[in-house]
Amino acid sequence: MDRRSFIRNSTIGAAAAVGTSGLAAPAIAQALPKLKWRCTSSFPKSLDTIYGGADDLAKYVREATDGNFDIQVFAAGEIVPGLQVADAVTQGTVEMCHTASYYFVGKDPTWALGAAIPFGLNARGMNAWFYYGNGIDLLNEFFAQQNLVYLPGGNSGTQMGGWFRKEIKTVADLKGLKMRIGGLAGEVLSRMGAVPQQIAGGDIYPSLERGTIDAAEWVGPYDDEKLGFVKVAPYYYYPGWWEGCVTLSFMINKGSFDQLPEAYKSLLRTAARAANLEMLAEYDYKNPAAIAQLAAQGAQLRAFTPEILEASFETSEDLYTEISGKNPAFKKIYDSMAAFRNQTFLWQQVAEYGFDSFMMQKQRQGALKAQTK
Template sequence: MDRRSLIQRAGIAGILAAGAAPAVHAQQAIRWRLASSFPKSLDTIYGGAEVFAQKVKGLSGGKFEISVHAAGEIMPAFGVVDGVQQGSVEAAHTAPYYFFGKDETFAIGGAIPFGLNSRQMSAWTFEGNGLKLMREFYARYNIIHFACGNTGAQMGGWFRKEIKSVADLKGMKMRIGGFAGKVLERMGGVPQNIPGGDIYPALEKGTIDAAEWIGPYDDQKLGFNKVAPFYYYPGWWEGGLQLDLYINQKAYDALSPENKAIVEAASAYAHVEMQAKYDVKNPTALKQLVGSGAKLRPFPADLMAAAFKTSMALYDELSQKNPSWAKVYGDLAKFRADQNLWFRFTEATFDRFMQSQKL
């Protein structure tokens, strides 16, 4: 019996029984683990990873699932780069500047003192050279990254004593995130790089004299106002902290084009959602903190001027000795100059006017 006759007489059941039909393969389910550098109690910054994972699952129809693990569950908060690089986990969600000890260039991917605000950072990343330059840098760590959240401009932190001038920083032990500690150190302070979940007990016991985290909503959750009365602004070291999604390069390369597109879309969604959440929640939290006795203060003018001068001198030094820093920071500095010129006539002028009105 020839093939045509077989098809005509046996129908599909006969074809399958005879083994004549091509094999049909169902799409294989994907299961990843993501290590966060943040505690679960912070639904904003830790929540960014959960938002990303939920969006990946939804866009893939449940075929691509990512379990999110808080700091300390499967690896320490500051161990996630090593974890992704070595393939212990497929992904991590973190603040890049935590890892400036490996190379100062990491800090540029998150925030550096007197760098970019959140809008400018997104512009540099997505439409400038930021994504390209940082991916070239991360490639040496076997990592590909995606922007995945921004806190917006931050507060300057909680202090046990009032700061009246830059001289008050001398000998002061302050928890300060990542790279900004290098600037504080040059100004006489003693920086402490402590994960978010460990800050409160250190401040309560007097192990540290001051601490910054992010802003009112998270700070209120962590209870810093109970152990340090003075709340300073602005966080000059973080005009807008960008969070990154780090993915092991081999794991990413194994994804289909469709799943790579899902990762890109989900991270972009989480990127926007995080700052929107902070912008909604911070004003109410600030009013509640002040109402409960927090003493809101601006940093003294001489401290701000000294911090700016110290930061620029540090960047010049790093540009002389670290080629990676020189390449990435050089591009960011040019971008920052153009952005500040533009914002001077638009955003900043509009904001100053609106903030002076009684609404």
């Protein structure tokens, strides 16, 4: 079954039918108001996978309502700069945005918990915590104070550790390193001697090319290849310990959301959930070919050393303890996430890790190639 037809038939039919069981579905659809919203993205259209998350949601909503609920998506800079989208929604300039909430940790470190924190959850763990561990509700308690409604709206999976102009082998090599990096990871690296830079995606390449920065993290192979980083910083590190996954989010003006009919609220939640799944699946499909292409173009893959990973982990944990001691909102959400982090990695190392490890061994042996007659 076509996924858009499924969303249309199941969501509007089920949500709108509550209390109106005597009406046929077409009559219900016709009774819903015509709305036109604007969604401003933090990303350029050229990054089709990340930017596409907002396009996906808009399509699902538009098609499920026969165009009655029309959400227009605007790229970063078309209405406001990419790093100002949350303010635009809070102030009511636009009804919603698509962004990574950790871009706004300057307001409050709690914002990072809606996207990614160093040594946090991976994509499976994050989605489990969101949908079954009360994560969305906890985050919305916080974001309601910002006049926002938070919905997960995309996931990158575990990210790469970024592009470096020179090799990084020890913690001492981080001293004075100017690196484009967002969220709480910037604070962690700062404590380890690096100099974090907050730079929008479209400005990273020229900054690396000119030597204004020494390193930059973005997402992973598919998007990184599009931005051409391999041409100016050949060392490609992994894993992105600061982003075991990154959850993109739809942030909706709370006043606008509260005024919606219940059917439209339900549809937005369902469409955002579909967009969240869609993005992760797309990255999982496209990254394998992209990493091979980057290697062919000269990317030199490097793993962060155990020394760097251990020091980064300890610095991160110290930071969380410090923030929790003075920020009750952060502590409440982080404690919930950290408790589940312990549980999910216990479980994932049993069946999942055992299966994956064996299959990765077979891949290295060349045993997973398609069979030919």
